[in-house]
Amino acid sequence: MKNTTRTLLAGVIAAAFISTPALAQQKVKIGFITTLSGPQGAIGNDMRNSVEMALDHLKRKVGGLDVEVIYGDDQVKPDVGTQVADEMLKKHQVNFVSGIIWSNVMLAVAPRVTAAGTFMIGTNAGPNQLAGEGCHELFFSTSWQNDQTPEAMGKYMQDAGIQDVYLMAPNYAAGKDMLTGFKRYFKGRIVDEVYTRLGQTDYQAEISQLRSKNPKAVFVFYPGGMGIQFLKQYSEAGLRGQFPLYSVYTVDELSIPAVKHAALGQLETRYWSQDLKNPVNERFVGEYKKKHGRPPSFYGAQSYDGIMMIDSAVKAVKGNLADKKGMIAAMRKADFPSTRGKFKFGQNHFPIQNFYLLKTVAGASATADPVMEIQQTVFKEHKDAYGSACKMKW
Numbered sequence: 001m002k003n004t005t006r007t008l009l010a011g012v013i014a015a016a017f018i019s020t021p022a023l024a025q026q027k028v029k030i031g032f033i034t035t036l037s038g039p040q041g042a043i044g045n046d047m048r049n050s051v052e053m054a055l056d057h058l059k060r061k062v063g064g065l066d067v068e069v070i071y072g073d074d075q076v077k078p079d080v081g082t083q084v085a086d087e088m089l090k091k092h093q094v095n096f097v098s099g100i101i102w103s104n105v106m107l108a109v110a111p112r113v114t115a116a117g118t119f120m121i122g123t124n125a126g127p128n129q130l131a132g133e134g135c136h137e138l139f140f141s142t143s144w145q146n147d148q149t150p151e152a153m154g155k156y157m158q159d160a161g162i163q164d165v166y167l168m169a170p171n172y173a174a175g176k177d178m179l180t181g182f183k184r185y186f187k188g189r190i191v192d193e194v195y196t197r198l199g200q201t202d203y204q205a206e207i208s209q210l211r212s213k214n215p216k217a218v219f220v221f222y223p224g225g226m227g228i229q230f231l232k233q234y235s236e237a238g239l240r241g242q243f244p245l246y247s248v249y250t251v252d253e254l255s256i257p258a259v260k261h262a263a264l265g266q267l268e269t270r271y272w273s274q275d276l277k278n279p280v281n282e283r284f285v286g287e288y289k290k291k292h293g294r295p296p297s298f299y300g301a302q303s304y305d306g307i308m309m310i311d312s313a314v315k316a317v318k319g320n321l322a323d324k325k326g327m328i329a330a331m332r333k334a335d336f337p338s339t340r341g342k343f344k345f346g347q348n349h350f351p352i353q354n355f356y357l358l359k360t361v362a363g364a365s366a367t368a369d370p371v372m373e374i375q376q377t378v379f380k381e382h383k384d385a386y387g388s389a390c391k392m393k394w
Helices: 002-017 019-024 041-057 078-090 103-115 148-159 173-185 204-213 225-236 256-263 279-292 298-316 324-333
Strands: 027-034 065-073 096-099 119-122 139-141 165-170 190-196 217-221 245-248 267-270 353-361 371-382
Touching (some): 027 041, 041 279, 065 078, 078 096, 078 103, 096 298, 148 267, 148 353, 165 173, 173 217
Parallel strands (some): 027 065, 096 119, 119 139, 165 190, 165 217, 245 267
Antiparallel strands (some): 267 353
8 A cells, every 4th residue: 555655646746747747657547347257267368368468569568658457257247247347437447448258248338438438448249239329439349240250151151052041049139149140141041040048058958959940051159168068069969960060159269179079170250360361460379379378269369459459549649548539539540450460440430351261170280179270251341230320420
């Protein structure tokens, strides 16, 4: 407490005599909300690791200022997420709130943050409500709008002539967005559309129901621990060869070590892959592997980009954190080093970006885990479907 008090007093004294250098004494405070406990905690840890790597690459400064990151665990619960956000806003007085995996949590937290006049930098969840009429000048996403990635898979499956598809997803905001996005581009027959409980780990009943419907193919969205359990049970039921499985955000660098060969051959669409060729991504992936003994996931890449964007905004206003208009203008330019290479925002502050078809293939050795590799580009500079409803003009 003595050190904290002394630092605060020194800041007050300096501000009393010289106003401009006082800006250099400020600290950037970032509240990062994610899931750090339970079956989904692996996602949150990957995001936190990537935030820390971004800070290392920035030499532990953001926009030239000292930085403090306060991490919060939402436990996959909107009410907990809002409690964490309130503490960050009121007690810690953060300049930015970032992170958030789950769309139901984001829908509860984002309006609270922006209403307080604070930036919300989403690094995963992209519910349609925040991309359309609910867009806000203080909300930016460094990930994607939920519909975009399944739109790419819907297009790929449509172009491949696949018909009679069975759809499955968790029953929450993102699950509904994902299946909506898929159906926007897939025009074949939907055999059934099944929503399961968020966080469910036993899919035996649903797999039996699926088998009885005898579809030509299956499309699912099951992130984190849900995906691990679904993939294992689908494979153990012998359905992989019977009903080809297509997915988004189900097979990734976090789930592959748990499911291993059960993921081989799996096709997913995504905006990012560890084999994406650009200097920022190659550094991020290479140093992450060296430090943590495994590759990062797309959750991490998005979070890394979020910190880099915040740095560019603070740098643009020369550390004047009160200049929110200046920071908004800087973030809209998206002039920061990104793991996806070129970065561009739409009118609603969601990315306009490429989407790729990835395939899970065998690793470099017999003992290595499978890896995901880009097969083709499905969309180039793809906009989300809701931006036209956003009233922001810039």
